[in-house]
Amino acid sequence: MKRPDKDKSPEQVSDLARRRFIKGLATAAGAAGTVAASGGAWGGSTLSDAFADFFQQHYQRMNKDEIDAVLERIERQAKRRYGVDIDCxxxxxxxxxxxxxxxxxxxxxxxxxxxxxxxxxxxxxxxxxxxxxxxxxxxxxxxxxxxxxxxxxxxxxxxxxxxxxxxxxxxxxxxxxxxxxxxxxxxxxxxxxxxxxxxxxxxxxxxxxxxxxxxxxxxxxxxxxxxxxxxxxxxxxxxxxxxxxxxxxxxxxxxxxxxxxxxxxxxxxxxxxxxxxxxxxxxxxxxxxxxxxxxxxxxxxxxxxxxxxxxx
Amino acid sequence: MKRGKRPIGYTVWLVTLVVSLALATLGNRVYAQDNGGDWDWGAFEAMDDTPVTGKSGSVAPAETKTPAVDAADFARSAENAVPDFSSTPRPAYPIFAGLPSFEVIPSQRDSDMHPCSNCHQWVVSNPEPRELKSPHDNFELEHGLHGKGGFWCFTCHDLKNGSGLKTLEGEAVDFADAYIVCGQCHSRQAYDWANGAHGKRVGDWQGTRQVLSCTACHYQHRPAFDPRKPMSGPEMRVGLPRPEHWVPESQRGHAGPGHTPDWQREAQARQDKGMGEPATAVPTAKQTVKNDEAS
CATH class of the missing domain: 3.30.70.20 (Alpha-Beta Plaits)
Structure with missing residues (x-):
């Protein structure tokens, strides 16, 4: 994947990152906890998906519903990051x-x-x-x-x-x-x-x-x-x-x-x-x-x- | 050239050709003498339009008409070494008692691509074992080398049936069941093959075993595998002493996909410019971390 800010100076990059962070916060606040479909921040994820990633349980301790949610999230993230419909x-x-x-x-x-x-x-x-x-x-x-x-x-x-x-x-x-x-x-x-x-x-x-x-x-x-x-x-x-x-x-x-x-x-x-x-x-x-x-x-x-x- | 100096074999050959063509017109079959002269392929080109029909009903016919193939070119062509998975599997004959049943995928080129039948569907073969001359001199039988030429076409091919094989005892065998013929001498390989320790299984690991027939991988007239260019290996770690044979990625002509990460290419370029000895240079912190990647 090509990084969009590859040709920018470090100052510009950090400024961009900060702006993306603030934008992400704003998006999250706007969506008020619901899944926000917009934005390319959070490592190609949305804020809620990034949070769910972070707080995900160990594979062996998840029940079926939780795993299904995880699989859906993985497919969503792959779509957002690579533009590809994967079947996980x-x-x-x-x-x-x-x-x-x-x-x-x-x-x-x-x-x-x-x-x-x-x-x-x-x-x-x-x-x-x-x-x-x-x-x-x-x-x-x-x-x-x-x-x-x-x-x-x-x-x-x-x-x-x-x-x-x-x-x-x-x-x-x-x-x-x-x-x-x-x-x-x-x-x-x-x-x-x-x-x-x-x-x-x-x-x-x-x-x-x-x-x-x-x-x-x-x-x-x-x-x-x-x-x-x-x-x-x-x-x-x-x-x-x-x-x-x-x-x-x-x-x-x-x-x-x-x-x-x-x-x-x-x-x-x-x-x-x-x-x-x-x-x-x-x-x-x-x-x-x-x-x-x-x-x-x-x-x-x-x-x-x-x-x-x-x-x- | 003076008329009187024309070799006498030429006249004999010309007469033979005329007689042969006459016979071909009458009976549609020709008895060919291998008389050492040059062969006039033109006489048979028209006949090549007739498709060669294999004996096996399960094998799909080739999409295009069978071209007149130079036997040596055919033997050395690249696609010859590639197994053909497209044929319909058929149950294997129980060549060994008490083994689990499995299915064999015959090699499609056996019945449809064989260049011999381009002529020998019309021309009756000379069964006499002899040193092959024109038009056979472009064909080299490199099978049974440890027998030093003990092999002859009709060791395996059925003289009576142009599109079939036979066992050493004279029983007719379809091209699609070639493993029966191979297994007569290579019984140990055949036993391993029937049990799954030799040969290539295709499809699933479970269920009925579907394996390729011998001739899918081994070209029957030259069964040994050809050496080949390997696909690209892992990237050499920056800083490691390179083996003598190592060539930079940019100078390799690889069959397969090769890829050098940007950071490694840059580091390599720095190294090649003489910016410090690779083994003794103190790498930057960033490089140190990344150098460990290949381990």
């Missing part, structure tokens, strides 16, 4: 489903198609990427020698293999334990989610995560209205504010509706296997049962629900 939903987790992921590292060729499918699906700021494809030396699992900045003319490169890393949705997540305000937790379907409205941006979880899976919004994500995916969920890809932590959530907005995560759908080599760990007939259970699988940094006891396997 609160699809509950399914009974008897715990999601797991497996990647065939014999098949991954480092094309990074998954990375960009994820960026598009999840309304990420263009400089944020949930998936990191690490280029590793053959015969080594030493992540310190991995390179995720690789930029060759063609991949795969002789003597290297590719190890995509994203949030492992740990069963014993250190990030959840580190959060001082319980803004992140494990959902019943095994996905570790973040309540962006409850997060205080302390970044303790980022320090606690051994997989560097969490990312911080230093600025309000710079989204082009045309690129916004309107299919959103409260706990996943709705437009995020500045100053909160976000991470891969196995595409909650898709997988709870039965669809594949965007990264799996985009993978051109079929290296990614996703499914219900509780279903004995699922592909992921076949992989876990018949392939030599491993997880990253197992010795830490984080119990990731994210496995790697190879052919043979």
């Amino acid at each position: 939903r609160n699809t509950p987790p399914r009974e008897g489903v715990v999601f797991g992921y497996a990647i065939n590292i014999s098949k991954c060729r480092g094309y990074r198609d998954c990375v960009h499918a994820c960026v598009e699906e999840n309304n990420l700021a263009p400089d944020t990427q949930y998936i990191r494809v690490v280029e590793m030396d053959h015969g080594s699992l030493d992540l310190r020698h991995g390179d995720h900045y690789y930029d060759h003319d063609t991949v795969p490169v002789e003597g290297k293999y590719y190890l995509p890393m994203q949030c492992m949705q740990c069963d014993n997540p250190p990030c959840v334990k580190a959060c001082p305000v319980e803004a992140t937790w494990t959902e019943p379907d095994g996905i570790v989610v973040v309540d962006y409205n409850w997060c205080i941006g302390c970044r303790y979880c980022m320090a606690a995560c051994p997989y560097q899976a969490r990312h911080f919004n230093w600025t309000t994500p710079d989204l082009a209205p045309d690129d916004i995916n309107p299919d959103t969920h409260y706990l996943s890809n709705r437009p995020r504010p500045r100053g909160v932590v976000e991470k891969c959530h196995f595409c909650v907005q898709r997988t709870r509706n039965g669809r594949q995560p965007a990264c799996q759908e985009a993978c051109p080599t079929g290296a990614r296997v996703f499914g219900n760990l509780l279903d004995p007939d699922s592909e992921i259970r076949y992989v876990l049962k018949h392939k030599a699988v491993f997880r990253l940094k197992e010795e830490l006891g984080t119990e990731p629900k994210f496995w790697y396997y190879r052919d043979a």
Whole structure:
């Protein structure tokens, strides 16, 4: 989003901000507590919406009516900020489903198609990427020698293999334990989610995560209205504010509706296997049962629900 | 050129062509001799107007008429590597006992885009295994390389049925069921594929599994994947030592969307101008905060 006052001096900007503040106050007074539809102040919100944002309850403590009001407000704010009609939903987790992921590292060729499918699906700021494809030396699992900045003319490169890393949705997540305000937790379907409205941006979880899976919004994500995916969920890809932590959530907005995560759908080599760990007939259970699988940094006891396997 | 110096093969070839065309007019089928001469495609261009009909009824016909494709160009064309999801799924044959049922999406180009049938719907093939010469010299079979040329067209293609395949035992197989032919040798991959550890599932993670057939991803005559340019990676953090292969964003020719945030581009420009060593320079407070972003 282009800031309207980008080319003005700091004095002018602060003057403008003050004027907008006063204007907002006047609007609020005029509307006397009812929803005021006018104005672009309050971070693209109205005064009442900004207040409701500030005093919003924790996701897990809200009842259905309160959540519905929140979803409506999020849609309203997205419309005001980006001019886009998004559909923000609160699809509950399914009974008897715990999601797991497996990647065939014999098949991954480092094309990074998954990375960009994820960026598009999840309304990420263009400089944020949930998936990191690490280029590793053959015969080594030493992540310190991995390179995720690789930029060759063609991949795969002789003597290297590719190890995509994203949030492992740990069963014993250190990030959840580190959060001082319980803004992140494990959902019943095994996905570790973040309540962006409850997060205080302390970044303790980022320090606690051994997989560097969490990312911080230093600025309000710079989204082009045309690129916004309107299919959103409260706990996943709705437009995020500045100053909160976000991470891969196995595409909650898709997988709870039965669809594949965007990264799996985009993978051109079929290296990614996703499914219900509780279903004995699922592909992921076949992989876990018949392939030599491993997880990253197992010795830490984080119990990731994210496995790697190879052919043979 | 003097008349007497014309090679004798030319005359033989000319006679063959005349006889062939005569036969084509009479019986609409030609027996072609692979005689090493130059091939006159003009004789068959008119016939190319007739659409190639695949055996499979479930596969939608191509929208445009089948063009006369150069086989080598076809093999190396970019779209060849892109899986085709548009075909109608059909239930998989139980090639392994006791496995959960699933559906296979055949590759549409198998029946409609195959350049061989442009001619071989009219021309009876020579079943004799031989080194391919004109007009086949632009086609390279790079399959079964560990067998060192043990493969021949009719290892997989059905001589009697121009638009079909056959098993090693001679049973006819539709193009849409190509995985039966592939699975004869690649049984381990086929077993993994039938169970979901190999191959690409499309659609939903739940419900009946819909997977792409082998030839949707592997070009059957050259099954290995081609190396490719990767999409853009994360932006390098300002101040980090750059790896040898690193190229600035502005100089990259990326397939995918790339984006450098303004603050990082500005900081990079400052660094490139020589305003202090990146590793030792004391960054401003604003920069320090933002530098941590990429971690």
